Structure formats: structure tokens, C-alpha cells
Amino acid sequence: MTTLENWLKNLQVFEIDLKLMETAFTHSSCRGLGYTIDDYERLEFLGDAVIDLIVSDKFYNKGQYSEGDLTELRSNLVKEKPLAILFDKMDMSPLVRRAGVSLSSGMKSDIVEAFFAVIYLEKGFKKCREIWDLMMEKTCFEEEVINNYFNKGKEELKGLTREQIKEREELQDYYTKLKIQTNQNAKNVLQQLFQKKYGSPHILPDYSDFDKEGPDNDPIFTVRLNESISISGKKYELKVEGIGSKLKIAEIKAAEKACDLIFLRYNRI
Numbered sequence: 001m002t003t004l005e006n007w008l009k010n011l012q013v014f015e016i017d018l019k020l021m022e023t024a025f026t027h028s029s030c031r032g033l034g035y036t037i038d039d040y041e042r043l044e045f046l047g048d049a050v051i052d053l054i055v056s057d058k059f060y061n062k063g064q065y066s067e068g069d070l071t072e073l074r075s076n077l078v079k080e081k082p083l084a085i086l087f088d089k090m091d092m093s094p095l096v097r098r099a100g101v102s103l104s105s106g107m108k109s110d111i112v113e114a115f116f117a118v119i120y121l122e123k124g125f126k127k128c129r130e131i132w133d134l135m136m137e138k139t140c141f142e143e144e145v146i147n148n149y150f151n152k153g154k155e156e157l158k159g160l161t162r163e164q165i166k167e168r169e170e171l172q173d174y175y176t177k178l179k180i181q182t183n184q185n186a187k188n189v190l191q192q193l194f195q196k197k198y199g200s201p202h203i204l205p206d207y208s209d210f211d212k213e214g215p216d217n218d219p220i221f222t223v224r225l226n227e228s229i230s231i232s233g234k235k236y237e238l239k240v241e242g243i244g245s246k247l248k249i250a251e252i253k254a255a256e257k258a259c260d261l262i263f264l265r266y267n268r269i
Helices: 003-010 018-024 041-062 067-078 080-089 105-123 125-139 141-157 162-178 186-198 247-261
Strands: 209-213 220-231 234-244
Touching: 003 018, 018 041, 018 105, 041 067, 041 105, 041 125, 067 080, 067 141, 067 162, 080 105, 080 125, 080 141, 105 125, 125 141, 162 186, 186 220, 186 247, 209 247, 220 247, 234 247
Parallel strands: none
Antiparallel strands: 209 220, 220 234
């Protein structure tokens, strides 16, 4: 029995097309080196959708999370970095065929996705869900993600008064109703808020007030955001500065400070 077959056996996977499964673990660097199978790139495309559906279906049917929590939890499980962590936890490295390239985080996540694509093609969605649950049981990874997400929320509440906590909760409910996608950088998240709040794709935060200092090969940009927004009858002044080596970075840094003022979640760069 091969290493791959033994690994699959531990996941209760039997009677499967081993050539197709080997494809899921074969990097494009192996082309022309004697392998008669393809690489994982097409499978990875399908597997991305399969894993997204597994996690979405699972957390939705728990019935205990808000829409905002569902979006954040899914993002914390299905992106490149968490899937790469799952790859390591499941000891998938010995199964990978590659030539002259190191295993990057992107390759690891792609292989996990390709693996689930093969399971979907060969065994269907139900088996995909069973294997995902078995992986989560073996690694406790899902539990870690959930605990980290909600403990982070508790940490953010430390030092706030009861009135501030209530205000924060009301704002979070408001963002959930607007269907703000918070798994993006702060500039994109703040842009969503302005567009949905004012009902127009053309009303956006203004980042045109900026300075550039230093030489062209090593500039420093300072962006000033001078905005205000009313939410639930309260006016919030978003007058902040962001500094970065690129104009876009400075804009995002300014947006991060603005989001912090109104407790609007985002992915920090």
C-alpha cells in the first residue's frame, strides 16, 4: 500500500481513482519530468467552491451565528493561510509531487482544495462533508478558529463602559443589516458603508487630501480623511490620518483608524 493510500485510509477513503488523487498532489513543476498525470490547477478551482460550500452549509445549519459571524468564521477557515495550516496539521507534505520548488502557503492551500475536488468528483458532497468533519476532529482546527474569533471579540470589549458596549453592539447590528462584507481591507469596508448608507455607488470617502515627502525612490505619503457619517441618529467624525510608503497603503491606514472609531471590522494589512 502506498503512502497516499495509507493516508487516505486514515480518512476512511477507499475505492477511489488513485491517478486522479495523485493529480491533486502534483505541482505544475512536474510537467515533462516523466509523470503521465496532470497537475492540480483545474482541480483547485473546483475544490475552492466545494470547501466554501462545506463550511457555509455547516455553520449556517448550526443556527447560532449572525450573518456577520458567519462571514467572518467562513473567511477564517477557507482562505489561503488557514487552509495551509490545515495542510500542515494533516501532514500532507510527503504526498506532494513537485520539482525544484518549495511548498508555499499558496501551494498548500491549493492542494487542500484539489483534494476536496477529487473527493467531490468521486464520492459526492456528503463524503466531502464527512472528511472535513473528520479532519476537524483530528486537528481541532475548527474549534481553534471559533474560539480565537469570539475571544478576540471579548478582548476588544475590555476597558469599554456599558454604554460603549451597547453602542458597539448596535453598530454591529446596523452593519449586519447593511450586509457589509468585513473580510476585506479597511478602505474597501469603509467604501461599502458609504455606498450602502447613502444608496449610491458614487458617494465614497474622500482621500484626495494628502502630502508626499522624501525622495521618489523612498517616499512617505500622509493621507488625511475628513469625513463624517450619521448612524442611528449619532454623528461620527472621521477625521484621521494614515501614513505609508505608497499612497494606497496610506489610504488604507487612514481607513483603519476611521473604522476603529465606529467599531467597523476589517482585515488589517
